[in-house]
Amino acid sequence: MSGIHPFRVLRAKPLWIANGVITGVLALLFAVFYVGANIDPVDHMTKLPVGLVNADKGAVVGGKQVSLGDRITESIKKSTASGDKIDWKVMDEKEMKDELGEGKLYGALVVPAEFTSSATALTGPGTTGTPVRPTLTVLTNQSAGSVGSSLARAATTQAAENASLQVGRELTAQSGTVQAKLPAAAQLLLADPAAVTVKDGHRLDSHSGLGLTAFYYALVLVVCGMLSANVISGQVDHALGYTHNDMGPLRLHRPLIRATRVQTLAISSTLMAVLSLLMATLVMVGAVGLMGMDAAHLPLLWLYSVCAIAVSGIGALTLLAVFGTPGMLVVTLVFIGMAVPTAGATTPLQALPGFYRFLAEFEPLRQITGGIRSILYYDAQGDAGLTRGWVMMAAGLVTAALFGFGALRWYDRKGLHRIPAETKPEKAAVPA
Known part of the structure; x- marks a missing residue:
């Protein structure tokens, strides 16, 4: 028996220093690892893989074969709006479904087969009643991670909206004097003709915790x-x-x-x-x-x-x-x-x-x-x-x-x- 009261160890500086250094370093490191990694994912995002599918079959306009889908995909690939944040991967529908099903894509933008025919129909001479808007489809992939899927959805939706405005400018330029003869609803659609729909690209079961x-x-x-x-x-x-x-x-x-x-x-x-x-x-x-x-x-x-x-x-x-x-x-x-x-x-x-x-x-x-x-x-x-x-x-x-x-x-x-x-x-x- 030493005869020293146990609480006297609290007077030992090494006890305080050792425990203070260890607990302080742990607190600092956990803050850096957890908060630092997630504080600004949009700013740190680099080359998030997103599919770009052009299934548009095109249409004959004025005796010429036109494919608005080709123009949209080229525009998105060349666009500097997202910088290097999105890695647009041009592929066909089968490749897109395969890569969504393997978690290699966080989302996709699909130009459907009838996009050009639907878009050019808005300015056709026979346009009457309420025109049908062409559609651009944004596919999400929650199985690849909810945050990643949300980031891809936001970027892809923005790209689809920009593509719609570009198509609208082209249709307006092509319509010329015909535009004044179009129904009011068709004229309003010319500036922004495409509807953007969002769908689940890789469906999960209900008890999957949203991925x-x-x-x-x-x-x-x-x-x-x-x-x-x-x-x-x-x-x-x-x-x-x-x-x-x-x-x-x-x-x-x-x-x-x-x-x-x-x-x-x-x-x-x-x-x-x-x-x-x-x-x-x-x-x-x-x-x-x-x-x-x-x-x-x-x-x-x-x-x-x-x-x-x-x-x-x-x-x-x-x-x-x-x-x-x-x-x-x-x-x-x-x-x-x-x-x-x-x-x-x-x-x-x-x-x-x-x-x-x-x-x-x-x-x-x-x-x-x-x-x-x-x-x-x-x-x-x-x-x-x-x-x-x-x-x-x-x-x-x-x-x-x-x-x-x-x-x-x-x-x-x-x-x-x-x-x-x-x-x-x-x-x-x-x-x-």
Whole structure:
């Protein structure tokens, strides 16, 4: 017994400095990662992929073949109104549907087959009654992310409205003296002839969280792996006798079983791999069985979930083993702090600042979310993110194994063994 009152530790400056630095840095980093990534997605948006489909068959006007659809698509491609914020991808309808169905497009603008014939009919000599407006169709893709879909919808709608005004100027110029003979309704339409309609380009089931269930499901998997790593690490240390285990008012201690650092990580990783089977099953039961989340390919979803939890957990165990107590802070930053803003689920990667897009290339949550999104929304297509998810998880597991076991083997060879706290001599120094 030292005879020092416990509350005297509050007079120790190192206690305040260490905890102040750690908590302050965490607060600052989380603010930067979360707020900084989403503070101005429109300004940071670069080359958001949007489809541009010209299905217009054209029409014969004055003895000449005319295609207003060609003029519209060329005008949109050459327009500098959106700068480099939108990456207009000219394609046919089949390609557009395929890429919407793989999450590669955030939206599309479609010029329908009868656009020219409908537009030129407004100025035709036989125009009577209420004319029928030609239509430009804006397609959204909520499955690719609600924010990204909204950004694409706004840009595409603006482009469609500008195209309508351009067509109106051309029709007005072509109509000449005929314009005065047109019905009043037709004259009003000439300046802005096209109606812009918005439709869902890739319909989701009602229990899909407006395209966010994939993100939240993936987040659950990563959090399960991360938190389980902390639990497993502590329980393995207790089982080997290196630490106490407090259960309410009781303090439990087991006899010491000396183990190398490599052996300890191997034991923890084995537990994580096996328990991932249980956790993935219960996550699916909770999300799909109890809460009614729409999901297909359930065996594949379960297998992918098992691997995602196992890889996340083993990665977290590696960081805890290599860095010790500070490892939990590193785990929190890697798997939550830097991961959530860069997952590409809420704000698209194309609307993030460059630093966050760089992080998204290897952050685990983004890779796992892509695979889950493919399974839930895109019929488990490899090109929709599933192949990348598998490859990146395998790469992450290999990297964790090489880094973790390599560093711990070096610790063991250098004699940096774990020494139980009770073998250390006690110091009775009074805090300054």
